[in-house]
Amino acid sequence: MFIMVHHRKIPPPKDVARERILKLSYLARESSDSHLGKRYMRLAEAIAKRLDMPLPIDIKRSYCKKCGHPYGNLTRVRIKRGLCLVTCSNCNDVRRIPYKQ
Numbered sequence: 832m833f834i835m836v837h838h839r840k841i842p843p844p845k846d847v848a849r850e851r852i853l854k855l856s857y858l859a860r861e862s863s864d865s866h867l868g869k870r871y872m873r874l875a876e877a878i879a880k881r882l883d884m885p886l887p888i889d890i891k892r893s894y895c896k897k898c899g900h901p902y903g904n905l906t907r908v909r910i911k912r913g914l915c916l917v918t919c920s921n922c923n924d925v926r927r928i929p930y931k932q
């Protein structure tokens with residue numbers, strides 16, 4: 832978004848929250864410390880929950896819901912009968928995500 836606004840309005844809280852969530856998920860992915868990564872994701876979850884908004888779908892799928900560990904290079908992804916099986920490298924929890932072409 833590169834729209835010039837002359838009278839800069841104070842962004843509504845949801846926009847701020849969204850921005851924060853995006854930033855946190857980015858930090859979580861970039862973080863080499865898995866504990867820190869988890870904390871970032873839990874924080875993002877907390878922000879979303881407080882505002883009663885769902886996490887963006889791409890973020891939702893970028894980390895393990897069970898342990899909060901962000902998916903990375905070690906995450907195993909398998910495609911099986913229209914499902915995307917994602918295995919968390921931290922807790923070995925398997926998530927099934929419907930896969931559409």
Ligand SMILES: [Zn+2]
Pocket residue numbers: 895896897898899900919920921922923924
């Ligand atoms: Zn996990």
